[in-house]
Amino acid sequence: MPQPIPLKDHEKDARLVRRRVIFGLAVVLLLLGVLASRMYYLQVIQYEHHSTLSENNRVHVQPIPPTRGLIFDRNGKIIADNRPSFSLTVTRERAGDWRSVLDVVVDVLGLTEEDRALFEKRVLQGRRPFEPVPILFELSEDQIARIAVNQFRLPGVEVAAQLVRYYPEGAHFAHSVGYVGRINERELAKLDPVDYAGTHHIGKTGIEKFYEDVLHGEVGYEEVETNARGRVLRVLKRTDPVPGKDLTLTLDLKLQQAAEAALAGRRGAIVALQPDTGEVLAMVSQPSFDPNLFVTGISFKDYGALRDSLDQPLYNRVLRGLYPPGSTIKPMMAVAGLDAGVVTPTSKVFDPGFFQLPNVKHKYRNWNRGGDGWVDLVTAIMRSNDTYFYDLAHKLGIDRMHDYMTQFGLGQRVSLDMNEETDGLMPSRDWKRSRYRQPWYPGETVILGIGQGYMQATPLQLAQATSLIATRGKWIRPRLAKSIAGEPPVDDNPPPDIQLRDPRYWDLAQEGMEMVLYGARGTAKRVGDTATAYRIAGKSGTAQVVAIKQGERYDSEALAERHRDHALFVGFAPADDPQIVVAVMVENGESGSGVAAPVLKQVMDAWLLDENGQLKTEFSPTLSAEVATP
Incomplete structure (x- = not known):
């Protein structure tokens, strides 16, 4: 016996559709309400907080290192100068995967794995946020050109011009004037981070170390506006640094040279004083060394040769x-x-x-x-x-x-x-x-x-x-x-x-x-x-x-x-x-x-x-x- 065919209940289907529409509308309204309340929270209640964060992302304070004071002999002959040099810097916050960026730098410049390890050590030194860290000094024209051609592969990497210490008389005053060198981690922990913001060198020995506070100067600052990639768009405010004070020594270059000539290459020491003033006219320790080797970082080979020499030139x-x-x-x-x-x-x-x-x-x-x-x-x-x-x-x-x-x-x-x-x-x-x-x-x-x-x-x-x-x-x-x-x-x-x-x-x-x-x-x-x-x-x-x-x-x-x-x-x-x-x-x-x-x-x-x-x-x-x- 054939079964009866059930008829479709259109009224029931219509009620189901209406319930679904109402439910969906409620969900949409609820989400819109959540979104609106969130926007209200962010833009009204949290307005000052987020506007400050936005401003900080747009505006950065960059330190301006002071120019180190010059050193002269008693007759005005310069014996510690500053000369321009191009260095390669990395800003870790702008480089993203900065280790990969360092790999690219090493590849572009044809450097060694030892250089790569040294670069990473320098980048990892504790510095202020968004502060460029020099990783390579005294770039040649060829190196600068290679960096420029590959700039699109090197985010956060820049070629910066800066003044570095230079000793025109070389070994003559190495043991009296001394030399400056890169700030190491031990020194960094003791230094005032504000006074040395943007500064990468400090007096290591001799007069350079004793009168560090005098020669260093006071750091300056500038507020700069940057885009999303960290590129500087304009300078909003600038406070100029105060250069270090110049220092005139009691030493006499000609007498120093005459004393060295008198030793005639023999190991020894000479010191000449002016008895009524205590001024040191000449101070010779032979053999000596070129302090310029230490300014931007001496190589392991060169330092080993100086350290292991029987004649002890560093002494x-x-x-x-x-x-x-x-x-x-x-x-x-x-x-x-x-x-x-x-x-x-x-x-x-x-x-x-x-x-x-x-x-x-x-x-x-x-x-x-x-x-x-x-x-x-x-x-x-x-x-x-x-x-x-x-x-x-x-x-x-x-x-x-x-x-x-x-x-x-x-x-x-x-x-x-x-x-x-x-x-x-x-x-x-x-x-x-x-x-x-x-x-x-x-x-x-x-x-x-x-x-x-x-x-x-x-x-x-x-x-x-x-x-x-x-x-x-x-x-x-x-x-x-x-x-x-x-x-x-x-x-x-x-x-x-x-x-x-x-x-x-x-x-x-x-x-x-x-x-x-x-x-x-x-x-x-x-x-x-x-x-x-x-x-x-x-x-x-x-x-x-x-x-x-x-x-x-x-x-x-x-x-x-x-x-x-x-x-x-x-x-x-x-x-x-x-x-x-x-x-x-x-x-x-x-x-x-x-x-x-x-x-x-x-x-x-x-x-x-x-x-x-x-x-x-x-x-x-x-x-x-x-x-x-x-």
């Missing part, structure tokens, strides 16, 4: 070199003995060629094994008689010796503006007890009397001690800065002058030093014979590198060249009106009077004499008085 011998002062301290010892009352100007000691402590068999030898017979104080200085000063040291004792020698600056830093200077060592009972847990022995006092044993000093400290003899105890710290923006530096804590019971003791020490060069038996008479335009007061010294056994003689030929004695000579001139103090140390030079003394005279000649070999007018009291007379 500042003037400030860090510690050497036994040898006989150069005998004039200071003489002053100490006179002032302490243990000797008088007429006291004599018999020298058989050696000295012995009471009830002790050990013989402390004089350099002249035959002995000098009876010697007084002036003769002892002239002959550099060890026996006399062995006896003087024994009478003086370690405690008084330590007190007097520290007054002359031994065992302490003496400079005003050279932060790399080491203290040296003037030993004492307390020092030995602390260092070796042993008592002080009389024999140790004896050998200190001739500048051997534990005593160590830098060439600068020897120059200062000699300057105190020249100025009769007036303490003026050695300094490298002559003026800062036209104003001389000030010593806020000068050491006290050396006050003696009788000022005539200074005359005896100076007389003995003159006799070293002009006495009939002076140890440096050959040099004194050639100094006719002015008189020199000086003292030779020999510093042992390796010990010689009791009873043995020094045999130069049996020793390796680097084990031979150091040669030292200190002095001032003119002797009656000191205008220059010089200390010379020639490593392994062996003879203070034969090797170091001629070097000292060449330096003094370069400073005191004119082209005709005559004493310059300003250094001749007679000529100066005639010029001043109307």
Whole structure:
């Protein structure tokens, strides 16, 4: 039996459609309401917040690094300059996948994987947001052209022109002026991020480091409007940076060159001072190096060659070199003995060629094994008689010796503006007890009397001690800065002058030093014979590198060249009106009077004499008085 065919219920379908339409409309209205409320929230309630964010995306504050102050020698010759250079910078926030961008840079410029690793290290250094980071310096024209052609592949990468430090005199002032280098992570953590915004270099050594605050200047800023890609559209506001202050040093380029020539390529150090002002006229440490290598980053190969060299070109011998002062301290010892009352100007000691402590068999030898017979104080200085000063040291004792020698600056830093200077060592009972847990022995006092044993000093400290003899105890710290923006530096804590019971003791020490060069038996008479335009007061010294056994003689030929004695000579001139103090140390030079003394005279000649070999007018009291007379 056939089934009935059901009829379609159009009314039911119509109700279903209406419900769906109403539901869809409700959903649409609900979504529109959510959208409208969200827009209201964002554009009305959160208006100030989002307008600020928008403005920050459009407007950026970019630092403008200051120009570093210049450095001149005392005659206005520039010795630390700034020169334009093109560098490649990367702004990490604008580069997107900046590691891939670095890969492209390496590919475009044909660089190595080592360069790639160095670039990444520089980019990862903590810097301010949107601050360009230099990754490659001193671009060539070819490199600039390659970057320009591939600019579309290098977002966030730009070629920027900037001023970088340049040292036109190269190695001449590497150990005094020092150099600047890239700011490392350790320095970055200590620096004020505001003061050094946009700055990528800082003083690393020497004057560049000591006067960093003066040379750096103050950073400037500019507000710039950028597009979505970070390209600058216009400058809205600019605050100019304040350049660093210029610095004039006490150093003299011509004297520096003359001192280097006098060393003639030998390892050593020379420091020349003006005794009445403390100004350092020349400061030579040989061998030296080119500081320009460090400004934009020295290569591993070049740095390894400098670091591993046996001659240690990076080592500042003037400030860090510690050497036994040898006989150069005998004039200071003489002053100490006179002032302490243990000797008088007429006291004599018999020298058989050696000295012995009471009830002790050990013989402390004089350099002249035959002995000098009876010697007084002036003769002892002239002959550099060890026996006399062995006896003087024994009478003086370690405690008084330590007190007097520290007054002359031994065992302490003496400079005003050279932060790399080491203290040296003037030993004492307390020092030995602390260092070796042993008592002080009389024999140790004896050998200190001739500048051997534990005593160590830098060439600068020897120059200062000699300057105190020249100025009769007036303490003026050695300094490298002559003026800062036209104003001389000030010593806020000068050491006290050396006050003696009788000022005539200074005359005896100076007389003995003159006799070293002009006495009939002076140890440096050959040099004194050639100094006719002015008189020199000086003292030779020999510093042992390796010990010689009791009873043995020094045999130069049996020793390796680097084990031979150091040669030292200190002095001032003119002797009656000191205008220059010089200390010379020639490593392994062996003879203070034969090797170091001629070097000292060449330096003094370069400073005191004119082209005709005559004493310059300003250094001749007679000529100066005639010029001043109307």
